């Protein structure tokens with residue numbers, strides 16, 4: 001173990017001791033452990049090497065090539081839980097591994113959960129993580145969702161790619177090499193995908209239903225106006241580390 005910790009530290013792993021422990025626990029034997037350490041030392045994200053990520057106290061399956069759920073996104077989940085009724089209809093778009101939808105399904109046992117992503121590898125992961133607690137579809141944004149969800153959604157979580165294209169090179173090398181560009185690249189100001197979602201969201205939300213998206217702090221003001229242009233009552237919330245924009249469909253009777 002000290003040897004593994006040293007190899008990880010030399011490769012630049014900041015939490016080398018913790019990672020050595022996780023690798024040790026995850027490997028079935030010495031050969032697999034050596035293979036895992038080699039992958040990690042070569043720069044593969046720990047979560048891809050061991051096949052899971054810790055997210056909201058749950059182990060989320062993450063296959064190589066799928067966006068690794070970030071701990072900061074737990075704030076979006078917490079905001080969604082504040083807004084969701086007990087028997088909520090929940091849609092997790094751009095679901096990646098399905099981490100958000102899976103945690104919401106677990107925390108709200110009576111909720112009806114749907115998730116979708118354009119990427120088949122992500123969809124396969126999300127199916128594992130949601131199991132029999134939700135349906136997962138493949139396709140562009142809202143397109144693959146069943147039409148009978150229109151106007152019925154209480155909570156729409158959409159962790160869109162939001163990194164501005166010219167900031168992708170500033171991302172950690174792990175993300176640039178091992179997560180697909182389409183999972184990160186949000187276009188020139190990072191909000192291209194959010195604009196598309198906001199343009200359609202109110203057609204899917206029920207009266208009083210909300211969409212929630214994570215953005216960078218500096219994008220919050222623009223993102224709020226993007227949601228407002230989609231006809232939603234919009235605001236942003238932050239815990240200092242993570243910023244989430246929330247757009248709520250106002251009652252048609254108001």
Ligand SMILES: C[S@@+](CC[C@H](N)C(=O)[O-])C[C@H]1O[C@@H](n2cnc3c(N)ncnc32)[C@H](O)[C@@H]1O
Pocket residue numbers: 067068069070073093094095096097098099100116117118119122139140141158159160161162182183184193
């Ligand atoms: C930032 S990741 C978020 C993944 C997951 N929600 C999470 O928080 O861990 C963005 C995801 O959006 C998906 N995506 C990108 N463009 C999409 C589109 N046009 N339609 C559906 N999904 C898309 C990517 O495949 C990726 O899984």
